[in-house]
Amino acid sequence: MSSEVEIVVDPGLQKLIEEYDVGVRDHIRKEYVAMGGVGSAHNEARIQFEGVKNQRQSVEYSFLSGKHEIKVAYRRRLTAILKVIRFLLLQGLLFRGHDESSTSFNRGNFLEFLKWYSSECQEVVAVVGMNAPGNNQMIAPKIQKQLVNACVVETTSAILADLGDRWSTLLLDKAHDCSVKEKMTIVIRYVNKYGEVIERFMAIVHVATTTAVCLKEAIDSLFAKYGLSVVRLRGQGYDGASNMSREFNSLKSLIMKENSYARYVHCFAHQLQLVFIVVVQVNQYVCDFMWIVGSIVDTSASSCKRADKLRQLEYDRIDKLLER
Structure with missing residues (x-):
C-alpha cells in the first residue's frame, strides 16, 4: 500500500486526508501518526x-x-x-x-x-x-x-x-434682471437635418458695456468655449441701435470683417414697432385712440376699486343693451 501512495514528508506540501481515496485513508492516517x-x-x-x-x-x-x-x-x-x-x-x-x-x-x-x-x-x-x-x-x-x-x-x-457644422444665424438682444447688470442673450438659428428651422437659446452673457467691441469680445469668448466659428455664420439679427447696425464700428461691421457672408437682418419685431409709432404719430384719430386707451389702463390699473368700478359700469351698460 505504501508503494502505491507516496507520502510527502514536508508538512507544507502534504495533502488533506480527505483528499485521498477512501480505501487508503486509514493507511495515510497511520503514516502521519508514525511521522510524529x-x-x-x-x-x-x-x-x-x-x-x-x-x-x-x-x-x-x-x-x-x-x-x-x-x-x-x-x-x-x-x-x-x-x-x-x-x-x-x-x-x-x-x-x-x-x-x-x-x-x-x-x-x-x-x-x-x-x-x-x-x-x-x-x-x-x-x-x-x-x-x-x-x-x-x-x-x-x-x-x-x-x-x-x-x-x-x-x-x-x-x-x-x-x-454640427451647419450654417447658422446669430440672434442677439439685451436683457437685465433684478441684479441690475447689463446682459446679452445669444440665440442660434439653423436648419436641422429634417429641414426644420430651429432656434436654440445658448446663453446669457454679462457684458461690462454695450459697445460693439465689448459685445464682439463676449461673442468670441462664447464661440471659443463651445467650439463654434464666426466663419460658419450666414446671418446676424439685432435691433436698429447704432452700436449694433450702423455701417462703421458696429457689431454688424465687426463680424462682417471676419465673414462677409454673415448678412445683417433688422429685427422684424423692432421694425414693426417703428412702423406703428410712425403711423400713430401721423394719424390723429389713431393717436387719440391710443392716448385714451393708455389713460384708461393707467387709471384703472392703479386701483383695484377703480378696476372693479369700471367692470361694473361696463356690465351694466351691456345689460341695458341686451334688455333693449
Missing part, C-alpha cells in the same frame, strides 16, 4: 486555515454586497432628484423657498416636489429624505446649483451635436 503526528497537526492547521479563509471570503462578500446596495441607493436618489430638477427647469420655476426648515408648510418647489414624487414611488421614498444618509441627501442649495449646471452642460452639448 506532524501530518495530523498539519491537517488540523490546514482545516483551521480553510475556515479562516472561508470566513474572510464571507466578510468580503458582505462588504461588497453592502457597497453595491449603497451604489444602487445613490443611483436611485440621484435619478429622482435629477427628474425633479429637469421638471422645474422645463417649467421655468424657482427652486428655493422662503422658509425651508423642517417645520415649514411650504419649503419651496424643489423640496415640496421631491417630497410629493417620493410619496408616489416606493423605490424613491426608501432612498431620499430621512431615509438617506445625513451627509448624502443631495438637497443642499450648492448641490442643486451643481446639478443645474450639469443639466446646462448636457443641454448645450445636445444643441451643439444637433447643430
